[in-house]
Amino acid sequence: MALGSKETSQPPSSDDFALDGEGPLFRQIERAITGMILRGHYKAGDRLPSEADLTTKFGASRQTVNKAITELAKQTLVARNRRAGTVVSARFQETFQLPLPDISEVVLERGDLYEFRILKRDRVVNGESGMTWSAIPKGSALLYLEVLHLANDAPVQLERRLVNLAAVPRIAKETFNDTTPGKWLLAKIPWSSVRHQLRATAADNALAGILGVAVGAACLVVERQTFHLAVPITRVQMTHPGDRFQIDSLFALSGFENAD
Amino acid sequence: MALGSKETSQPPSSDDFALDGEGPLFRQIERAITGMILRGHYKAGDRLPSEADLTTKFGASRQTVNKAITELAKQTLVARNRRAGTVVSARFQETFQLPLPDISEVVLERGDLYEFRILKRDRVVNGESGMTWSAIPKGSALLYLEVLHLANDAPVQLERRLVNLAAVPRIAKETFNDTTPGKWLLAKIPWSSVRHQLRATAADNALAGILGVAVGAACLVVERQTFHLAVPITRVQMTHPGDRFQIDSLFALSGFENAD
DNA sequence: AAGTGGTCTAGACCACACG
DNA sequence: GTGTGGTCTAGACCACTTC
DSSP, rough: OOOOOOOOOOOOOOOGGGGOOSSSSSHHHHHHHHHHHHTSSSSSSSOOHHHHHHHHHHTOOEEEEEEEHHHHHHTTTTETTTEEEEEEOOOOOOOOEEEEOOHHHHHTTTOEEEEEEEEEEEEEEETTTTTTOSSOTTTOOEEEEEEEEETTTEEEEEEEEETTTOOOOGGGGGOOOOOOOHHHHHHHHHHHHHHHHHHEEEEEEEHHHHHTTTTTOOEEEEEEEEEEEEEEEEEEEEETTTTTOOOEEEEOOOOOOOOO | OOOOOTTTTOOGGGGGOOOOOSHHEEEEEEEEHHHHHHHHHOOOOOOOOOOHHHHHHTOOOOOHHHHHHHHHHHHSSEEETTTTTEEEOOSSOOEEEEEOOHHHHHHHHHOOOEEEEEEEEEEEETTTTTTOOSSSOOOOEEEEEEEEEEEEEEEEEEEEEETTTOOOOGGGOOOOOSHHHHHHHHOOOOOEEEEEEEEEEEOOHHHHHHOOOTTTTTEEEEEEEETTEEEEEEEEEEEEEEEEOOEEEEEEEOTTOOOO
C-alpha cells in the first residue's frame, strides 16, 4: 500500500505510453501522462518529452498531443515553457472549485421542503440609514431586501441584499411571488465578474432571533458582489447557521474520478 | 447606466462579429461572442450561429472557432448540443474558484511575520482514543499532528491532521524543522483527488485557549481530505478565528477581467 | 542557431439528435 | 435523413528562450 515508490520508481518505459482505447484520443493521452506523473514515473521538476516526441510515442498528431498537455497545464499539473520544454509542477493546485448554488437548490436537492419569506423591502439611498456599498457612489438609489430561506420550516439562510437600481430598474416592480431575488437576478441580468468572501461570525441579537439560534452562535457568511461590464449589480450577504449548513466540494484530476 | 437594454437590444449585426486584433485569434473570437452575450445581442435561450457559419463570419478555420466556443462552454456561458446547435445558457456559473493556499503563504503575502509550532505529535490507532477517520479501516496506524500557525505572534490557524502511515511511512522520521506538514506532504506526495468542506463552529474551551479567543467565538473551519489513487493520504481540519481570517476570490469571464 | 511550444488552416470522418 | 458538434490529421509559420 506504500506510496513511497518514488525512491524505487523507474523512468517511464515505452509501455507507459500505452493508451487504454477508451474515449477520445486526447483524453487517453491526458490520462496516460497524468498516470505516469501520479505513479511517480515523472516526478516534480522532471521534463516531459517534447510534443514532437510524444507525437511519435502516442502515434497521434501534434494538435491532439497539444490539446492533452494544454489541459494538464490548466490543471497546474505541468508547466509549459518554450525551448525549455514541459516540466512537472513541484506543487499541485491551490485553487479549488467550490459550488455555491442558490440555497433553494441545496435544500431541494436534500429532499427537504423549501420556502422563503421576504422580511424587508426598502428603497434606500447609499450612505444613509446605515446602508453603505462602497462600490457605488453615495446618494445612489438602492433596493434593500431581506429574505429568509427555510428548509422544513427551519431557517437555513438569511439573505441581505442591495441592488443597484440604476442598473436594474425593472426590479422595482418585481414582487418575487414565484422566484427568489437571487434567481430572478441571475436569470434577468448577466454578470461579467463576481467577488466572493467567506467568513465566520457570531450571531448578534437580531440575527439570532431571525435564524432561531442562540445569541453568539457561529454562522457561515458568504458575501457576493456581482458586476456587469464594470457596473455593480448587487451585493448580497448570505448568513447560515453553522450547524445547519456547510459547503462541500470534491475535485479529482480528470481521468481519475473513480480512483477513490 | 441602465443595463436593461434587453428590451431594446438589436439582433447581432454583421459588425458585432468584428475582431479587435488583440492576441490569438481564438481569444478574439471568444471575446467577441462573450461580448455579444453580455451586451444582450444574444439572450438566454438564443441559438448561436453554427460553427460553419461562424467560420465564415469570423474568417477563421473551424478548429479555431471550435476552440473558442468550447472554452465558452467550459465557462457554462453556452451549452452545446449536436444537431440542436449552441445555445446561450439561461443561468450562469454556480461553481467558483476559491483559493485555499497554505496558511504560511497567506500570512507572508500580507507582509506579516509567519511562525508555526507543533503542539502535538502522536502515533495513534484509527478508532481508538477518540481519533476516527472513516475512510480508513479501524486499527490502521495514523500520525496525529496538531500545529498552530501564527501571524505576528497571533494564532491564525489551528491545524489538526491525521496522516495515513501506511501510505506515507517516511513522515514518521520527519521533524518539520523547516517546513509545515502541509507543505511537506504537498511536495512529497501527489494526490489525485481532494475533498473540501467549509463550515463555521463555535470555539470550545480547548480551541479557545489555543487560538486565544473567547469561548464560543465563531471560527471558520476548512476540512480537507486528500487521496492518491484511491488511497487516503491525509485529513486535516484547519480552524481559523472568524475575525482574523477570510477567504477571498475574484472571478471574471475571460477577456473581461478589466471590465471592473 | 536551434529547439520548443503557440497557433492556425484545410480537409475529413464520425456520432448523435431532431424532424 | 440531415445538420450540428466532436474529433482527428498533416502541414505550416511564428515567437520565445535557451544554448
